Amino acid sequence: MKMHMNHFENNRESWNELTALHAGSSFYDLEGFKNGKSSLNHIEIEELGDIKGKKILHLQCHFGMDTLSLARLGAEVVGVDISDASIAKAKELASELDIPARFIRSNVYELENVLDETFDIVYTSYGAINWLDDLDKWAKIIRSYLQPIGIFYMVEFHPFIYTLNDDSEISDSYFKSDALESVVEQSYTDQSEISGKKLKHIEWHHSLSEVINSLISNDLKLEFLNEFPYQVYDCFPNLTACGQGKWMNEKYGNKVPHMYSIKARKSHTITL
């Protein structure tokens, strides 16, 4: 775990650098958001259903646009992120827009040290679990924050997409990886340079079975698993537009999965 803490510290610093760049990018369209536009996509809006009055814990909330969009739909929200800059920006936005929300700076794996309450829904989305090494531990944490029969909902980039290199050839393993280190000079947002700096990212790949089994073995009962033949963000190489707010890999098109979503419900007891 000690070695992993260094990885997380590294990633925390990277995300601190990225936050200001992202907040100013056309990709995140903060101005549109400030003017009332939701940052949520049709998938999570439809699959979550009515969240009015629901208490939601949003893991890895970045600078809070999605968290605040959930609040605008009437949910009582708590956003958590490892990045100091992201959480500072999220708090600033909540205050500027007068949206009630709480934000906590914490590593997901250390959240129990700073948050002791339960939620109707634990939520996480797009580009989150690739920053986590241990999904069994992650699922235990999710479970611990859910009220009895509470819901876990996630929507993520499909692990197949992470096997592709910049030429859309399968180069990386689909299956659970050790820590993967990369040096990043441009963000996925609008390809602008990161103030001339090179950031080190440490990530992990997780297959679909690893995600699902971590939930099942922690008594989170799957209600659905959906796979999508397109992305809702233009943030991977070689994507081509295929509809309003939809992109697909130009080589494989809709023959391959691009994203997936899961809804699971906390069961009453852990099965031994």
Ligand SMILES: C[S@@+](CC[C@H](N)C(=O)[O-])C[C@H]1O[C@@H](n2cnc3c(N)ncnc32)[C@H](O)[C@@H]1O
């Ligand atoms: C691509 S962003 C996710 C954005 C997300 N779609 C949203 O709701 O806006 C990934 C986020 O994960 C955060 N993160 C990475 N590792 C983390 C960890 N161990 N614990 C908490 N947050 C983490 C980063 O700081 C970053 O804000």
